[in-house]
Amino acid sequence: MSPATVSVRRVESQRDLELCKSLRWTVFVEEQNVPPSLEHDEHDRLPSAGELRAPVHALAILLEDGREIPCGAGRFIWKSETLVKLQRMAVIDDARGQGIGRALLTFLEGEARKSGATAFTLGAQLTARGFYEKAGYAATSGEFLDAGIPHVTMEKRA
Secondary structure (H helix, E strand, O other), X not given: OOOOEEXXXXXXXXXXXXXXXXXXXXXXXXXOOOOHHHHOOOOOOOOOOOOOOOOEEEEEEEEEOOEEEEEEXXXXXXXXXXXXXXXXXEEOHHHOOOOHHHHHHHHXXXXXXXXXXXXXXXEEEXXXXXXXXXXXXXXXXXXXXXXXEEEEEEEEEO
16 A cells, blocks of 8 residues: 555635535544534635636645545635635545645645735634644634634734
8 A cells, every 4th residue: 555645726616616615524524513504605716717816725636556536625815915714624534544635725825826826814713723823823802603613813923
């Protein structure tokens, strides 16, 4: 058995977008009991031709024994000309602990920087706070509930 590696790509097809939405559904709705009505929104789309500040989605693929296994998703949206909000970071349960979340985060931050982002913000579930702190994020709010799950706002300079 060969070791598994992770590949992350920018979502540019409807097929990849549907894979991201399916992975998020598994993690958020089925595993964490997020209400289905809160999972999908107006940012779950591909960019329009020439759109400069469109949502950017990323799909993580686990490459194992010659197979490609979709295992994680994330996105960012533009809050201003230089600020992006990272959202919908999800890794399926049996793929956690293999660096997939870190690869997704690094990829999304890189894509945002290439497009002019100088700062990042996100709402981290409390269980993921340490993950984001290791990546250089700092909490900027107290605890709040989002979809019934405790979160904290975190920020980082690009």
